[in-house]
Every structure is written in structure tokens, then in C-alpha cells.
Amino acid sequence: MQLSLIVFVVSIDLLSTCIPAPPVTAERKCAFLASARNTEKAQRGGNVSGGVQHCARTNCCMGFFQLEHGQARADLLGCSAVASSCPESSCRAAKPVKNYVECLCSSDFCNLNITWNDQANHSQPSHTSDQLIVICFTGFAGALTMLTVLTVLMVLCLINPEKWKLFKDCRPPHACDIQKEADIDLLSIELQKVVSRGHFACVWQGFFQGSLVALKVFPAIQRQEFIKEKDIYLLPSMMHSGIVQFLGGGRMNKDFVLILELATQGSLNKFISINVCNWAATLKLAQTLSQGLAYLHSDSDKNGVRKPVIAHCDLSSGNVLVKADGTCALCDFGCSVVLQHPRNQHVLQGHPNATEQDRNQMGTLCYMSPEILEGCVNLNSGQCLLQGDVYSLGLLLWELLVRCSDLCKDSAVPTHMLPYEAELGTSPSLEELLGLVLEQRTRPTFPPHWDPQHQGFCLQELLEDCWDHDPDARLTAQCAADRLASLPLNLVQ
Incomplete structure (x- = not known):
């Protein structure tokens, strides 16, 4: 011993x-x-x-x-x-x-x-x-041996790229598909109850390895949607407090499963529809929401690991989760697009087979920016997708801030509504939104009790700078996060 x-x-x-x-x-x-x-x-x-x-x-x-x-x-x-x-x-x-x-x-x-x-x-x-x-x-000892082999292969790659190519061609057939579908053991998964239902998948609350988790279950026919979203989670440096934590993925019977951190408060949409928050809690939600998007949009290189720029492309209150500590985390990356910066030019990555029409119809309709609603986007540059995310962020912040009790001192807190629900109802058509948002340039209205001499003025200016009709005039996600971070924790009256 x-x-x-x-x-x-x-x-x-x-x-x-x-x-x-x-x-x-x-x-x-x-x-x-x-x-x-x-x-x-x-x-x-x-x-x-x-x-x-x-x-x-x-x-x-x-x-x-x-x-x-x-x-x-x-x-x-x-x-x-x-x-x-x-x-x-x-x-x-x-x-x-x-x-x-x-x-x-x-x-x-x-x-x-x-x-x-x-x-x-x-x-x-x-x-x-x-x-x-x-x-x-x-x-x-096996791990040490593997490390030695990998080191030798890296040297071969540098000395003779042709030998490295031959080595790659000898890999087992379909090795990538096997890895994507069987990364972890799913034998211990226990489904409890359905949390939400989407177009491509159903989200369950359940147990995995003895812990409560969220389980996003894709039917077999949606295998490509599963792989697309999973590949986003597996990108380098996706670990951030403002992004829901990915714990693994694999196949369970005929279905495909993403195992995610469980946000006990549910979606932001659900949370603010049943909860009225004070200024401190509202500011915390807004700051962490903007910080998560700013990180997603960031291009970083830490310890030799490059995190690419990612456009979410479907930012809505249904695709933002509220964790137990009252912070927000982005989720649902099925529409997301990976961008790179060769010589400062954005290049679309990860959706090579998507048509222009498919890309123009990404996202939730009432959160789409005017230029994306119109289909007038330059797909040779991913900048438009990042600007579209910031427009959606402005709508999300409006949706959140109008439910703040401290901004409604002299009146009742308004009932939760989606963007443009007051003008067009809960299910506006594309034509209705084009007429209102693009042609009339209408944006959600501010509550009359927001006093421009106090905190409401700063918030109104922030929202208007996020949803500006001119995409180039909008803030970046990082600038929006910085402005929110500068706001005081105690509301000035």
C-alpha cells in the first residue's frame, strides 16, 4: 500500500x-x-x-x-x-x-x-x-504517453506539413460525428418536468450526476440544430457568468440532449411578468445582461486561446435566463453566427450553407432591427449582426426598466408587455412591424412618470442610443455595458 x-x-x-x-x-x-x-x-x-x-x-x-x-x-x-x-x-x-x-x-x-x-x-x-x-x-502514465505523442506530432507538423496531412487522412471514419453525439455518459439523466417548449427543442428540469440541471432535448429530426448550438457552446472561452454554463451534450435514445446550468428563476420574460423589482435589482439584471452580450461580442486572446466574436442573432426576453442570484445569462445560440477579424473585416463563420433569405429571417420578429426586418443587410460584413443585437438589447432594457417600482413612485407599475405589443398586439406580422418600425420609425414609448431631471433621463438616452434607426449610430454592446455600470446603485430622486 x-x-x-x-x-x-x-x-x-x-x-x-x-x-x-x-x-x-x-x-x-x-x-x-x-x-x-x-x-x-x-x-x-x-x-x-x-x-x-x-x-x-x-x-x-x-x-x-x-x-x-x-x-x-x-x-x-x-x-x-x-x-x-x-x-x-x-x-x-x-x-x-x-x-x-x-x-x-x-x-x-x-x-x-x-x-x-x-x-x-x-x-x-x-x-x-x-x-x-x-x-x-x-x-x-497513459496521459503522459499521449502528451509525448502529441508533442512529436506538433514537431512533425512544423517540419513537414505533408506528413501531418497523411496522418490526418488516416483517422477513423466519422470520428467527428461520434464525438459530437457521445461526449459524455447520459445514463444517469433523470427528466422531471418541462420548463419550456421551443420550435426545435423542449427544455426539461432534471437531474444529472445527482444535481439539478436544465436539459434541452432535441428530437432526432433536429440533429443539425443540436450540433449547431452545441458547437457554439464548445467554442474557446465561452465560460462567462453572463452566458449559461454548458455542462455537456450527447445522445439519449433517439433524442439529442444539451445539459445546461439550471437558472432557477426561469426566463427574463417570465421573471419580469410576475415580479416587480426595485432599482437595485433592476440595475443588476440590466448590467449582467449587457455584460454577457458585450463578452459574446468581444474578441479576446488569453494564454494563446482566441475567443472569436459571436453575434447572438436571436436576443429576446425568452432567450435570457435569470439565475438564483438575480443575474442574467444568455442562452439559446441556435441562430448565432461566429465572426472573425482578419484585417479588421468581419467574416461570417459556421453557417456556410445558409442562404441570404435564411439569414435575414433569424431571430424573434418583434426584436429584429429595422434593417434586418427589411432584409437590407450586408452579409459580407458581420457588423450588421452585432448592431442588430444592440438594437434588441435596447428593447430588452426597455422591457425590463418599465417594470422597476422605484421608477414608478407616483403611479402603478405598468403591466409587463413585449416590445410593440401596445401598438400591434402579441403576434405582430412582418408587414405590421415594417410599417411601424421601419417606415414610421416608432419605438416603444416611455412611461410618463420618468422624470428627465432624474435617473429616467440617463436611461432614456441609453435606450435611444441602442435602438437608433441608423445602425452605425448605435452603441456597441461594451459601451452600453459601461454606461449601465456607471449608474448609481441608489436612485437619485
Whole structure:
């Protein structure tokens, strides 16, 4: 046992010298082991230093073990990536499902050893702690070998690109499709209730790995819509508090599932329709909403990882979620378009087969900017899509701010309404919106109690600068976020 522990520690130190990691704070430490197909997602639970993961999101270690011929083989070890309840300090095995067992525990490196309970006794493998540690060490050694192979391949790529091309051509057929459809084990998913229904998918509340999550379920016929949205979530540096957290995706029976962070307050549309907020709560929603869009639109390069510019293209109060802490997070990226900046020119990416007519009809009708409603957009430049998002942001901020009780001191808070609902009803046609928004240049009306001498003046100016008829005169998302960030927490009367 002591010898095995020494080997385990040495293997961690050896890997640490090969894979440098940023400094981490003293938090829960878990043994880390992941295969190539799930390494990226497993790393979202916290920073990895060799064979150790320092938990950043929860205080729980997790382990997935495959049962083979009476033995338990570690398949995935690390920190739980979602909020989990793990009162047990030891790794107690759950009931086996299709030759897999999982566990959650709350002490350092507790996921190295399984404690078998009565529920799992009938499948208990005859292993020892020493054997399990050797299994883990074998995985760590395999990871080191893989790192060496990748390094050699990178050198070959630099020295002789033709050899690299030959190597790529030898990959197994349909490898990309297999990875996209089977990234994680979905055996432990439990659907509870339907949260919302959309055109392409249905969103459920459910359990995954013992935690409450949102499950966006696409029928088999909508496989391409599933892949399109999943590919957006998998872009580099999509982890941001203003964007709903992506936890994984895969196939469940005939359906395709995206596993997402559960926003307990539901959509912004639902939230503000049943809640009246004071100024502090309203400002928090508005600031985090604008910050999420500004990050989505940003072009950043951190530690060699480039985040591309992304246009949401369907920003509405139904596609913004409200989390338990009263902050907003963007979701539903099925219409989103990825942009790049070669020589400062925006180039559409990710939808090469879309026609011009398809692109002009992206989004929710009443939130579309005048130029997109008209179909008069320059698809050789993605700037118009970013400007369209800012127009939608202006409508969203109006929708949110008119429900603020502190802005209605001398009158009742107006009933929640969608943009242009007062003028055109709940389901306006394209022709009606073209006449009102494009030809008449009408915008949502401001409540009469907004006093231009106080806070209302700043807000009115902000909204008008977001939904300006001239796309080039509109604010950027970052400028809108900066203006909101400058507003005082205490409303001046």
C-alpha cells in the first residue's frame, strides 16, 4: 500500500512538470483522470495540475468507474462541475447502471477509493485500494504517453506539413460525428418536468450526476440544430457568468440532449411578468445582461486561446435566463453566427450553407432591427449582426426598466408587455412591424412618470442610443455595458 501511494505521488509530480498549470487557491483537491473525449469538459471543474484537480465550483470530488470482469476501472475522476450535494466523506458507490458506477464525496482525493454499500453489493468487484491506485497510475502514465505523442506530432507538423496531412487522412471514419453525439455518459439523466417548449427543442428540469440541471432535448429530426448550438457552446472561452454554463451534450435514445446550468428563476420574460423589482435589482439584471452580450461580442486572446466574436442573432426576453442570484445569462445560440477579424473585416463563420433569405429571417420578429426586418443587410460584413443585437438589447432594457417600482413612485407599475405589443398586439406580422418600425420609425414609448431631471433621463438616452434607426449610430454592446455600470446603485430622486 505504501509503495503504491509513493508511485501515485511520483506520477503526479512527473505530470506536473510536463503540464504547467496556473496557481490555484487552497480548495478541495481531487484525483484527476479523463479520456481524450471528455478531458475538456472535465477540466471545467477546476484547474488541473498533473493528476490533481483543484475544485473551482463545488466542494465535491466525483468518480465514474467501469466494471469489467469483477474489477473496477477508473473511467473519469475529478471535481464535480455542477453544484452537488456530497455529505459523505468517502466515495460511496451508487447503484450500478450498465456496468458503470459513480460516486460523490467531500474529502481530498476521496474519489480514489470506492466504498460499496448494500445497494451495490451484488455488483461489488473484488478489488483493493492498491489495485485501484495502480489503475489510476496506469491512466496517468497513459496521459503522459499521449502528451509525448502529441508533442512529436506538433514537431512533425512544423517540419513537414505533408506528413501531418497523411496522418490526418488516416483517422477513423466519422470520428467527428461520434464525438459530437457521445461526449459524455447520459445514463444517469433523470427528466422531471418541462420548463419550456421551443420550435426545435423542449427544455426539461432534471437531474444529472445527482444535481439539478436544465436539459434541452432535441428530437432526432433536429440533429443539425443540436450540433449547431452545441458547437457554439464548445467554442474557446465561452465560460462567462453572463452566458449559461454548458455542462455537456450527447445522445439519449433517439433524442439529442444539451445539459445546461439550471437558472432557477426561469426566463427574463417570465421573471419580469410576475415580479416587480426595485432599482437595485433592476440595475443588476440590466448590467449582467449587457455584460454577457458585450463578452459574446468581444474578441479576446488569453494564454494563446482566441475567443472569436459571436453575434447572438436571436436576443429576446425568452432567450435570457435569470439565475438564483438575480443575474442574467444568455442562452439559446441556435441562430448565432461566429465572426472573425482578419484585417479588421468581419467574416461570417459556421453557417456556410445558409442562404441570404435564411439569414435575414433569424431571430424573434418583434426584436429584429429595422434593417434586418427589411432584409437590407450586408452579409459580407458581420457588423450588421452585432448592431442588430444592440438594437434588441435596447428593447430588452426597455422591457425590463418599465417594470422597476422605484421608477414608478407616483403611479402603478405598468403591466409587463413585449416590445410593440401596445401598438400591434402579441403576434405582430412582418408587414405590421415594417410599417411601424421601419417606415414610421416608432419605438416603444416611455412611461410618463420618468422624470428627465432624474435617473429616467440617463436611461432614456441609453435606450435611444441602442435602438437608433441608423445602425452605425448605435452603441456597441461594451459601451452600453459601461454606461449601465456607471449608474448609481441608489436612485437619485
